[in-house]
Amino acid sequence: MRRVWMVFMLLLFMGSGIASAGAQEIKRPKAVVPEREFDFKDVDEGLVLEHAFVIRNEGEAHLNILDVKTG
Amino acid sequence: MASYDKAVPPGGEGKVILKINTKGYQGAFSKVARVQTDDPANEQIQLTMKADVKVPIHLSSSFVYLMGGKDETATRELEIRAELDKPLTLEPVFFDLDKIVQYKMEEIEKGKTFKLTFSTTPETPASFNGVLKLKTNYPERPEIPIRIRGRIAGRQPAVAAPPVKISKRFVLLRGEAGNEISDSIDIDAAPDKPLTLTPANFSLEGKVAYRIEELEKDKKFRLHFKASSEAPERFGGFLLLKTNYAEMPQIVIQIRGMTTSKTEGLSPEGRQGPPKRLQGKE
Numbered sequence: 001m002r003r004v005w006m007v008f009m010l011l012l013f014m015g016s017g018i019a020s021a022g023a024q025e026i027k028r029p030k031a032v033v034p035e036r037e038f039d040f041k042d043v044d045e046g047l048v049l050e051h052a053f054v055i056r057n058e059g060e061a062h063l064n065i066l067d068v069k070t071g
Numbered sequence: 072m073a074s075y076d077k078a079v080p081p082g083g084e085g086k087v088i089l090k091i092n093t094k095g096y097q098g099a100f101s102k103v104a105r106v107q108t109d110d111p112a113n114e115q116i117q118l119t120m121k122a123d124v125k126v127p128i129h130l131s132s133s134f135v136y137l138m139g140g141k142d143e144t145a146t147r148e149l150e151i152r153a154e155l156d157k158p159l160t161l162e163p164v165f166f167d168l169d170k171i172v173q174y175k176m177e178e179i180e181k182g183k184t185f186k187l188t189f190s191t192t193p194e195t196p197a198s199f200n201g202v203l204k205l206k207t208n209y210p211e212r213p214e215i216p217i218r219i220r221g222r223i224a225g226r227q228p229a230v231a232a233p234p235v236k237i238s239k240r241f242v243l244l245r246g247e248a249g250n251e252i253s254d255s256i257d258i259d260a261a262p263d264k265p266l267t268l269t270p271a272n273f274s275l276e277g278k279v280a281y282r283i284e285e286l287e288k289d290k291k292f293r294l295h296f297k298a299s300s301e302a303p304e305r306f307g308g309f310l311l312l313k314t315n316y317a318e319m320p321q322i323v324i325q326i327r328g329m330t331t332s333k334t335e336g337l338s339p340e341g342r343q344g345p346p347k348r349l350q351g352k353e
Contacts, residue, residue: 028110028111029079029081029108029109029110030110030112030113031079031108031110031112031113031116033113033116033118036116036117036118036119037118037119037120037121038118038119038120038121039120039121039122040120040121040122040123041122041123042122042123042125043093043122043123043124043125044093044124044125045093045094045095045096045097045124045125045126046092046093046094047092047093048090048091048092048093049090049091049092049093049120049122050088050089050090050091051088051089051120052086052087052088053086053087053088053089053118054084054085054086055076055079055084055085055086055087055106055108055116056079056083056084056085057079057080057081057082057083057084057085058081058082059081059110060081061081062078062079062080062081063078063079063080063081063085063108063109063110064077064078064079064108064109065075065076065077065078065079065085065087065106065107065108066107066108066109067106067107068073068075068087068104068105068106068107069104069105069107070072070073070089070102070103070104070105071103
């Protein structure tokens with residue numbers, strides 16, 4: 001009887017462990033870009049135009065910018 | 072061109088900086104950048120920069136391509152429009168497709184709009200490539216080059232114009248110090264093609280003097296070289312001339328010099344001819 005009780009307790013403990021791991025959220029980054037387009041309007045030919053676009057990370061993990069391709 | 076922050080901490084802010092040169096552009100202009108991130112919901116973010124590039128003179132195209140069949144006349148039009156509030160004048164100053172391509176320039180609106188019409192001729196070869204340069208009165212854009220290319224099916228290939236004839240490419244200034252040490256080179260233009268020579272680089276300033284004598288206008292030239300009295304015993308250098316020939320845009324003349332004092336005299340080797348290292352570089 002005592003052995004059955006121990007097995008029951010062990011199963012209960014393992015079950016609660018699995019349940020708590022399932023409830024734990026995976027932390028992810030979340031990229032938010034408030035402005036995706038910028039218009040310089042009228043510019044003289046020959047000028048070099050430069051603009052800084054902002055990328056906010058509203059997630060809970062580091063956001064990595066892997067590459068930027070222009071073309 | 073782009074520069075960017077590689078990592079952005081949670082709650083933080085990163086930047087993607089885009090840089091674009093508008094040289095050579097006109098009118099509506101946009102550039103797109105694609106940003107790749109490790110956010111599964113935003114793996115690729117598209118950023119766009121837009122502008123309306125103002126030019127003093129607007130060209131409907133800076134390039135003319137004429138394509139047609141053997142017995143056809145290929146024609147293309149190009150419009151040039153003044154964008155500034157002052158009258159524009161255009162003057163053709165260079166055209167290297169004489170007889171191969173015909174063009175006419177019409178002033179549609181005085182001082183404002185011009186139309187250029189290019190067409191092939193019966194003499195147009197199978198393929199061609201050239202340029203028309205227009206001089207303007209706008210200091211903001213003093214010259215407009217228009218590239219002209221084309222392909223006519225079934226025509227004979229163009230006969231390559233003979234290149235410039237150069238009597239020699241080496242000048243050897245050798246002699247006794249105190250005496251005149253000089254040499255000359257003749258340069259002949261290709262038949263029916265005027266030649267212009269423009270000195271672009273000379274590495275023996277102060278040691279050698281040179282002048283370009285035009286024996287026959289745009290056709291025959293003689294280059295005179297003379298060692299200066301201050302020239303060292305041995306010297307070497309070059310004269311680089313730019314030409315108006317696309318097939319030979321520059322001519323390089325090598326110059327070598329050996330001066331000896333009167334007491335020393337020339338070495339026996341020197342009397343027999345130029346040293347071997349100076350030969351065979353044609």
